[in-house]
Amino acid sequence: MKNLVVIGGGFAGFWSAISAVRQARFLDKDPLLKITIVSLDEYLSIRPRFYENKFEDMRIPLRKYFDPLGIVLNVGKVVRIDPKKKNVFWVGSKGQQEEVLSFDGLVLAAGSQLKCPFISGFEHAFNVDTFESAVRLDNHIRELSAASFPLPASRTFVVVGASFTGLEVITELPERVRSFALPGIDYNFILTDRSSSIASEYSIDGQGYIAEQLNKEGIHFLPEEETDLIEPERILFKSGRCIETSTVIWCGGLEASSLTKEFEAKRDPLDRLLVDSFLRIESHESFFAAGDVANGLVDEQHSSVMSCQHAIPQGKFAGHNAVNALFGKDLISYSQPRYVTCLDLGSRQALLTSGWDRMPQLTEMPAKILKTEIVTQWIIPASDVEETVKMSAPVIRTNEADLAC
Template sequence: MQNLVIIGGGFAGFWSAMSAARQARELGKSGELKIILISKDEYHAIRPRFYESDLASMRVPIKNYLAPLGIDLIVGEVSGVDTQNRRISITNRADEIRYDALILAAGSRLRTKGIPGIELAFNVDTFVDASKLDQHLNKLADARFATLASRSFVVVGGGFTGLEAITSLPQRVRALAPEVTGFRFFLVERAREIAPNYSPDGRRYIVEQLGKAEIQILPGEEVTSIAAGKIVLKSGKSLETDTVIWTTGLEASPLTASFDGERDELGRLCVDSHLRLPACSNVFIAGDVARVLADQHNHALMSCQHAMPQGKFAGHNAVNQMFGEQLLAYSQPRYNTCLDLGPENALLTTGWERNVKMSGVDAKSLKNQIVTQWIYPKEDVESNLKMSTPEVLMQ
């Protein structure tokens, strides 16, 4: 019996597990392979929705999907990987887990070091952090948003997550206290303009919509410190606020440090087109921890759009390699983005230039479909196995 161990139960890890189970069955090798998924908690988290309210539906118990396929779940935090001896250590667990092949899919985390008072900021990076923000907003609402600081919201970072977070806030806080007025919303961005990766028409649309939602953009600004009830910016300006939401600066999981090899500025491990780590041919890397070309020119991003297919390729390739079959080269030439811009508004772009394809309510309806259906596992096992073939890329 060989062990395939997957670290991470997010988009890359979950779909690695589905794909590995499917491919083992396809090769008639299910009886010779033990698949083990190790994750920090029992859930498959739908991280792209953590800026929303109603968090309960944003994580699903992963065991329900793994157990019917005979995949073992170990809940625990991996503290290190010994690639020489093929062993994995888990915090608070005496025994080590042995692997024959490994898929690292431990995702990314927000890098929030170096700002005095950063611990006072909220974020929407994990379920726990998003829950803290939710509780905080409810607490402010209980006090009827009585002070200017409690009615003022600052999102730091004008990238994808920052834009989705700031545009969701006006409706979210007004719903908590419809009788209250005088809310203020700010978006702080270090660059001279927000959404720098968008095409000019995409950027124009985003800026227009922020204006309509009365969100004040503070471009070319940086937060230098955060204190109770206040932030100070590089320009010397300060803002009274009880709510700072930090969205900028992601880095690959610190577990990448257990592996030899080249990495990029985000800490992602460089892999070959089969998602294999050059220094360790029985280690595959997928999702936010992997740096790999999605097409001839563009590297995959830290996104679930790339993490899901990479998981499917990694699971397939790990099993094929274990049983002497050919590996598939990962490729994902199609690239779209669908940016949430509030209750009835979103922006769909196509291509790496991010040209506008659709906007407003139609794009919002697509966004709803993506985040409530496409990125969730299906209820029945066979559908997930079918969806796990590497060829089935997201539309």
């Protein structure tokens, strides 16, 4: 019997485990393979939707898929990995004693988390990194509304970070806050960044379109402001500027899980492990990494980015290759030449770009409809378990339906 351990039940881990089932069946090795997944909770969390306030479909129960396929789910936190002795150490969600899992093959898919800077009062900031933090923000807005947004500070919303997530958060807020429809209240929506531009990773045309949408929504951009202090009712910048606000939402970027440091292998500035074309962790024959913990080349020049677009296919390739490595079969190379982004910009706007220069391809309502389809259908597994197993084949197509967000 071979033991394959997958760490993480997000997009990359989910698809690794399902793809491993499919490939083991194909090789007629399924009776000889035990797949165990360790994850912090029992859900595949749809993180790209955490800036919304419709929480019903944002988490998909993993056991619905794993139980019928014989995948063992251990809910808990991996605290340590011993790559030499091939052991994973984990603690159950109720904080029981540390347990050990031995493995023959490993897929690390522990994802990313919000980068938390050393800023005094950072605990007062909200974020949309996890389901719990998204619910905390929503409860906070509801409390402010229940009290009729009593202070000027409670009517001012500040988002720090003018990149992808910060833009999705700030452009969703006006409609969300105004949905409480308290007459005669003026709200302030402010986006800040320490850099001088909005969405600097976009083409000039893309940046122009985004800036136009912010203007239309009455969102004010404050460039070149570095946060110094956050308090319950204000944010202070190093420039000396102070804004009275009860709601600071931190969107200052992600970093890979610290479990990447358990391997003697090179990491990039986001702490992601450099992987080879088979998604193998450098100098480890049967250890793979996929999703936000992995930096793999998607074409001859570009590295994968932290996105579902790359995490989902990487998961499928990593699960497939992990099984092949365990049973002495050839591995297949991962590549994903087409790159798109679809940025939500409020209730009636979005921006689809294509290519690494992020040139606009589609805007307004057609792009918004596409964005909604992507996050509610395309990145979601099929409801039928066996259909999902079929979907786990590591094939990169280039048609629209294969683009994630």
